[in-house]
Amino acid sequence: MKQGKILITGVAQGLGLGMSRYFLQHNYQVVGVDIDKDALTRLDDAGLPGLQLVHLDVSEETSVQALSRLIERQFGQIDGIINNAAISQPHHEPLAQLPLSHWQRVLAVNLTGPMLISKHVAPLLKPGGSIINIASTRAHQSEPDSEAYAAAKGGLIALTHAMAISLGPDVRVNVISPGWIDVSRLQPTPMEPVPSRHDHGQHPAGRVGDADDVAALARFLLSDEASFITGQEYIIDGGMSKRMIYPDGATAD
Template sequence: MSQGKILITGVARGLGLGMSRYFLQHDYQVLGVDIDKNALTRLEETGLPGLQLVHLDVSEEPSVQALSRLIERQFGQLDGIINNAAIGQPCNEPLSQLPLSHWQRVLAVNLTGPMLISKHMAPLLTPGAAIINIASTRAHQSEPDNEAYVAAKGGLIALTHAMAVSLGPAVRVNVISPGWIDVSRLQTVPNNEAPDEHDHRQHPAGRVGKVEDVAALARFLLSGEAGFITGQEYVIDGGMSKRMIYPEGPAAD
């Protein structure tokens, strides 16, 4: 028996692809959307039972409105939404050279997109359903030249608690902020930069994260067992954001 119908954005690669497979394995029906037509075609050819795919740019409101009408006709209602679609490259050019077009595109996809999906899909959610936004630990920590990505992910955390208050009690809204999650096998082009032993050891948890770590948390937050949880951020990074790091090792006492 299906546990529910959920919408996941950004399903063609990486974390979105991994979460889609996870939820399908746990008897969910998944409606997946992505902007990459070629990647969607390759995914469709795998013939995963329970997966329906739609080509969509989450930042275009007319397209999102059309998706809501499609869902209403074919699904009736949804039991959850995972706003995962994002321009995932966190680095931009130096701030002095940052093109306004890049800034605006990252915010359009990574921040406006989740708002539009939630705006038009929330009326289709069953009572007690939930929305999960996927942010990043970079909303709290930065490297040089991360302005667009960091601003969008930080805004998404704030948007989460705003929507939780606006949509409650019928709909709960939470945000997951992953740290380093190994998606090297889930890219359109295979990624040879898989974590090495040093990468694993530097995490207090002893390893880099897996897609299943994020997906299992998302599954819990969508469930009735999380019925008293809304407006919250869940950092899932193996403890890295709590580890004090010095360039030359721990400081002397």
């Protein structure tokens, strides 16, 4: 028995692919969009039942409008939206050499994209429907040379509570901010190192996260059990953002 119909952006690899598989395994129908044609073709060849794929740049409003019309024709209404599409490489040149084009592209995909998807697809949500944005713990803490990514993810958290107020009470809007999520097995080519024993051990939870951890939280936030939750951020990082870290030999006051 199908539990619902949802839209997931950035579906063809990484966290989006992991979440899509999770929701399909839990009897959801998924409309999945991505800009990567080759990755979409590989996913289409897998023949996953209940998954419909659309090639789309989430930062292009006319394309998002066409997606909304497609969803309305085929499904009428849907239950939820997961705004996951992003340029996920956080690092760039030093700030003094940061190209304006890179800054603008990251904000267009990572921040404007979720706004456009929500603007044009939220009217198709059933009463009680839910939007979930995928931000990052990098909205709160940074490494050098990650301004564009951090700014976009921080903006997405603010966009979340703004939309929660604007779209409530019929639609709830929340944001999940993952920490280290191991997606190395969900990429067409190795793009990230496989976590080491040390990487797992430094997390208070004892391990690095995986896509199912994020998907399970998203599934709860989509459900009626979360009907009193809106405008909130959920950090899912194995406790890392709460751990005090000092240089070797330093101690807390």
